[in-house]
Amino acid sequence: MDTIQPFLANHHYNIARRQVDKIAQAVKHAADRKVIEALRTQAELDLAALAAESGADDAQKRELLSFRGAAEAEAFAAYKERLKQLRLPAMPLTDGLLKKLFPKAKKLKLPQADVQPGGSLTYWGWTDTATSKYHLVYGHNGRLIGMMGTFSAAKSHHVCAICKTPQAPDAIGFLSIVCKPPAQASADYFKAVGNYICLDAAACNSQLTEPDYLDYLAEQANTKWIDIG
Ligand SMILES: [Zn+2]
Incomplete structure (x- = not known):
């Protein structure tokens, strides 16, 4: 067969x-x-x-x-x-790809193995231990998009914006990502988008059924991207 x-x-x-x-x-x-x-x-x-x-x-x-x-x-x-x-495997996130997505990040380490459950996922998300910056990589409209933001601890229960699952304070945090400035923006333009998301990207990946918030972030965020066809 x-x-x-x-x-x-x-x-x-x-x-x-x-x-x-x-x-x-x-x-x-x-x-x-x-x-x-x-x-x-x-x-x-x-x-x-x-x-x-x-x-x-x-x-x-x-x-x-x-x-x-x-x-x-x-x-x-x-x-x-x-x-x-029947699950599609995620593309390997190589050091070369990470360098292109986050050119300013020095010696950025790949997400740990547990961020890639079973080789199939919707997004990669991890905090770089050297800079404490949260990194999120997501495929959107034929592009692999790299977003970087700050992640702060939560003080109470929240629903994750990505997987829509309620989480205890120790399992969720507030992610904030700087937005793209509009074409006519002044030099001091600043806007950020943010919401509560799971700390554990592997668990979040195994629960999410709709990537609508990731699509929203990809469209709003000030990002680097690579065409992946
Ligand atoms: Zn989640």
Whole structure:
């Protein structure tokens, strides 16, 4: 049998995994049959839409929808293993790329291994220990974008703007990034955008289902970028 090529973006993978987890949980707790059927129908619709949005071919779509036959815990677990194989790997963030994205940063260290979970992610985010600056790298409209900002500790619970998950004060912080000045801006123009985001980018990557805040940052921030086609 031919191996199926990966095609799912990280946030799409998170959506699919979450939908199928809901069915598996309902089955495990012997929920009402109608409830389980409703979850299955919703998952089928949502995953078919993901397949279409991702430009999946017939084999890829069949594999993504192959949770349909699952009725027991083992079958759901096996499906989730197959689902992992459908994730697109993140491009390697090399020292060369980092130098281009952050030319002023000296001896910038690559994010630690735990920032790259399973080789698939939506963004890289880490604090450089030498400068205490937060670095965020994200692919947007065919460009790899590097953003740099300050990260300050939170004093209370907040919802992460990226993964929309509520976090305790020790798991979240306020990221502030300087914006691009408009074309006619005066020399002293200054504007920054900011919001609360997870401290742990790996955990955030495994939860986010919509990269809308990352898109917003990429459009607002004063960034360096590299064309990646
Ligand atoms: Zn988050």
